[in-house]
Amino acid sequence: MFVxxxxxxxxxxxxxKYGKLDDSISDITLQxxxxxxxxxxxxxxxxxxxxISNVFGVADKQVHLGPVVMSNLGISECPSLSIESACGSGSxxxxxxxxxxxxxxxxxxxxxxxEKVTHTGTxxxxxxxxxxxxxxxxxxxxxxFPGLFASMARAYLHEFDATEEDLASVAVKNHExxxxxxxxxxxxxxxxxxxxxxxxxASPLKLYDCCPFSDGASSVILCNEKFAKEHSKDYVKxxxxxxxxxxxxxxxxxxxxxxxxxxIAAEAAYKMAGITAKDVDFAEVHDCFTVxxxxxxxxxxxxxxGTGATAARNGDTKLNGSISINPSGGLKSKxxxxxxxxxxxxxxxxxxxxxxxxxxxxxxxxxxxTQNFGATGASCAVHIFESV
Amino acid sequence: MFVxxxxxxxxxxxxxKYGKLDDSISDITLQxxxxxxxxxxxxxxxxxxxxISNVFGVADKQVHLGPVVMSNLGISECPSLSIESACGSGSxxxxxxxxxxxxxxxxxxxxxxxEKVTHTGTxxxxxxxxxxxxxxxxxxxxxxFPGLFASMARAYLHEFDATEEDLASVAVKNHExxxxxxxxxxxxxxxxxxxxxxxxxASPLKLYDCCPFSDGASSVILCNEKFAKEHSKDYVKxxxxxxxxxxxxxxxxxxxxxxxxxxIAAEAAYKMAGITAKDVDFAEVHDCFTVxxxxxxxxxxxxxxGTGATAARNGDTKLNGSISINPSGGLKSKxxxxxxxxxxxxxxxxxxxxxxxxxxxxxxxxxxxTQNFGATGASCAVHIFESV
Numbered sequence: 001m002f003v004x005x006x007x008x009x010x011x012x013x014x015x016x017k018y019g020k021l022d023d024s025i026s027d028i029t030l031q032x033x034x035x036x037x038x039x040x041x042x043x044x045x046x047x048x049x050x051x052i053s054n055v056f057g058v059a060d061k062q063v064h065l066g067p068v069v070m071s072n073l074g075i076s077e078c079p080s081l082s083i084e085s086a087c088g089s090g091s092x093x094x095x096x097x098x099x100x101x102x103x104x105x106x107x108x109x110x111x112x113x114x115e116k117v118t119h120t121g122t123x124x125x126x127x128x129x130x131x132x133x134x135x136x137x138x139x140x141x142x143x144x145f146p147g148l149f150a151s152m153a154r155a156y157l158h159e160f161d162a163t164e165e166d167l168a169s170v171a172v173k174n175h176e177x178x179x180x181x182x183x184x185x186x187x188x189x190x191x192x193x194x195x196x197x198x199x200x201x202a203s204p205l206k207l208y209d210c211c212p213f214s215d216g217a218s219s220v221i222l223c224n225e226k227f228a229k230e231h232s233k234d235y236v237k238x239x240x241x242x243x244x245x246x247x248x249x250x251x252x253x254x255x256x257x258x259x260x261x262x263x264i265a266a267e268a269a270y271k272m273a274g275i276t277a278k279d280v281d282f283a284e285v286h287d288c289f290t291v292x293x294x295x296x297x298x299x300x301x302x303x304x305x306g307t308g309a310t311a312a313r314n315g316d317t318k319l320n321g322s323i324s325i326n327p328s329g330g331l332k333s334k335x336x337x338x339x340x341x342x343x344x345x346x347x348x349x350x351x352x353x354x355x356x357x358x359x360x361x362x363x364x365x366x367x368x369x370t371q372n373f374g375a376t377g378a379s380c381a382v383h384i385f386e387s388v
Numbered sequence: 389m390f391v392x393x394x395x396x397x398x399x400x401x402x403x404x405k406y407g408k409l410d411d412s413i414s415d416i417t418l419q420x421x422x423x424x425x426x427x428x429x430x431x432x433x434x435x436x437x438x439x440i441s442n443v444f445g446v447a448d449k450q451v452h453l454g455p456v457v458m459s460n461l462g463i464s465e466c467p468s469l470s471i472e473s474a475c476g477s478g479s480x481x482x483x484x485x486x487x488x489x490x491x492x493x494x495x496x497x498x499x500x501x502x503e504k505v506t507h508t509g510t511x512x513x514x515x516x517x518x519x520x521x522x523x524x525x526x527x528x529x530x531x532x533f534p535g536l537f538a539s540m541a542r543a544y545l546h547e548f549d550a551t552e553e554d555l556a557s558v559a560v561k562n563h564e565x566x567x568x569x570x571x572x573x574x575x576x577x578x579x580x581x582x583x584x585x586x587x588x589x590a591s592p593l594k595l596y597d598c599c600p601f602s603d604g605a606s607s608v609i610l611c612n613e614k615f616a617k618e619h620s621k622d623y624v625k626x627x628x629x630x631x632x633x634x635x636x637x638x639x640x641x642x643x644x645x646x647x648x649x650x651x652i653a654a655e656a657a658y659k660m661a662g663i664t665a666k667d668v669d670f671a672e673v674h675d676c677f678t679v680x681x682x683x684x685x686x687x688x689x690x691x692x693x694g695t696g697a698t699a700a701r702n703g704d705t706k707l708n709g710s711i712s713i714n715p716s717g718g719l720k721s722k723x724x725x726x727x728x729x730x731x732x733x734x735x736x737x738x739x740x741x742x743x744x745x746x747x748x749x750x751x752x753x754x755x756x757x758t759q760n761f762g763a764t765g766a767s768c769a770v771h772i773f774e775s776v
Contacts, residue, residue, distance in 0.1 A: 103491030
């Protein structure tokens with residue numbers, strides 16, 4: 001049976017600063033939500049459902065965040081829920097909201113991603129984050145995420161024409177962009193030498209190849225186009241959405257230099273949007289480690305397999321390069337509050353496509369893409385946005 | 389714009405036993421999922437998305453459960469996610485799956501709720517469960533859930549013609565039903581005196597007024613009707629779905645003897661189904677404490693406000709009473725693995741309406757309802773099922 005769907009739009013976006021925050025998880029979630037509501041020019045009571053994404057609410061002793069946020073917004077009657085898909089939670093929450101608006105269940109919904117972990121310290125965070133791996137095969141065997149991504153990096157350097165300096169160039173580029181982003185966690189220009197000289201975390205990955213642990217919250221208002229037109233001229237259309245999965249443990253994969261879930265999600269999103277990778281002007285991708293951005297850039301179809309590192313080395317992915325990757329600074333510089341990251345990428349796409357991204361603006365951008373995965377890419381969602 | 393929707397069906401259901409389980413959270417989640425798949429007579433590869441509900445994956449060190457389950461089912465490419473809405477997680481996950489199938493995004497999906505906490509001990513569980521309250525106003529002030537529901541019970545006994553013995557009769561009835569349920573946690577007949585003589589947990593609630601902490605997993609296959617017809621004659625239709633919210637903290641409510649989210653969710657579900665409470669043959673409701681079932685039975689429209697306790701006293705809610713409430717044994721006797729409970733209710737509805745519920749069968753049942761809430765009802769979802 002043919003199901004006719006609503007055209008879905010992003011009407012507004014808000015974020016806290018990413019970094020080490022003092023406020024509670026409830027407070028930062030509220031702050032980002034209020035930011036999105038004000039950006040959209042709507043009243044809280046126009047929101048018909050709340051989609052929260054969060055992984056470790058236990059860290060700040062607040063699980064079941066949805067009703068707390070709705071109550072604090074003065075709309076306690078509004079249904080809400082929390083979605084978790086490890087570091088890919090934000091994009092999956094966005095996808096569920098998209099599906100519900102597309103299906104006409106709601107006219108307008110709130111999507112807020114949030115995480116508060118830095119107060120727990122590095123030991124707690126590293127340990128708990130490892131619960132997002134396939135713990136039986138990975139976490140309990142001592143394989144934390146830096147180690148798992150180091151395996152991917154080692155494989156990449158072995159298989160292709162790539163050097164550790166090429167990976168470092170990803171970090172350098174993302175820090176360059178992050179300096180221009182007032183909300184970014186690490187606003188500091190760095191050099192290839194800085195990366196190469198930083199402490200080895202899990203060879204070949206060094207400290208500056210790794211994104212930081214961050215607190216932060218990001219929020220968007222999603223609605224149908226009729227609702228959007230009635231409220232603002234500053235909205236963008238969601239033209240593509242795709243999700244995919246990979247074997248949860250790295251040992252179950254045929255190759256370490258590609259992430260199956262990204263390819264599946266991207267194929268679905270491009271198909272829905274009716275475009276190819278060539279049509280994308282900028283992309284916010286999941287660069288939890290430098291090697292991840294290189295692999296992403298290939299899996300998303302921007303570069304041929306094995307040439308992503310060369311492209312990074314040559315500056316093709318810089319702001320206003322042939323494809324601008326992570327104009328926000330990405331997870332590496334902007335920061336990675338894991339439940340918020342996927343929603344923060346959408347905020348960046350919204351701001352880029354509505355002329356709100358200041359000095360880090362991608363010139364003449366019409367189409368942006370976001371890619372956000374969980375763990376080593378066991379889950380992934382890709383979304384595509386178009387300016388109106 | 390009118391959006392035509394698919395008719396959504398439950399094609400199969402499976403559950404582990406509820407109780408104290410030795411297997412890991414990944415294993416029990418897989419066991420229930422396989423049970424549902426076999427019950428539906430489908431192959432894993434026919435599943436297009438996995439909806440997991442779980443609250444405290446951290447208790448057994450496995451968060452990001454979806455990809456692990458999908459990988460263990462041999463369908464790692466299949467997208468998945470986890471949904472949390474405290475003790476109401478299962479029904480909310482079911483609702484998201486329902487919405488996606490209704491909208492035509494997927495033909496068939498897996499919905500599996502799961503929880504594994506008993507190995508952590510009562511202190512851990514009581515503390516972590518309190519994170520599901522509005523922790524700022526409740527949990528950190530020492531208000532754990534028995535205390536919060538005791539406030540509701542105290543208010544109910546004060547306002548209406550009801551006694552502690554009436555509340556006890558809910559426990560007695562649910563244990564009667566649970567004895568007939570091979571999957572139930574507490575299969576033991578009890579008397580009013582047993583309840584009245586049990587240890588006071590939070591006056592007026594005594595130990596036997598409270599549901600147990602349980603491990604367990606429950607799973608269903610949701611699909612469109614074309615898919616259902618092609619696979620089996622044993623399916624039921626989902627004819628109503630509603631969600632609602634309440635002020636997160638009890639102190640924000642105007643009354644303690646009604647749960648706003650239940651009323652909102654029920655109104656929406658009845659409206660979608662085109663029926664009233666009078667048409668319902670049995671209901672699986674959220675009886676985390678005996679008082680909750682009494683309040684639920686009024687909020688769902690089965691009895692006038694203030695008469696639910698009398699109805700329980702008079703046996704109206706017994707198996708094959710005027711309205712059979714919790715034929716499975718409910719949370720009180722069947723058990724309450726918090727992420728699984730809402731899905732387990734749907735398994736019961738499926739089994740009741742397809743002639744698979746053995747000795748606890750509600751005679752000539754055509755329409756069943758499930759109601760599952762989070763915390764003190766800060767979130768709630770109601771679903772209505774019809775036999776074919």
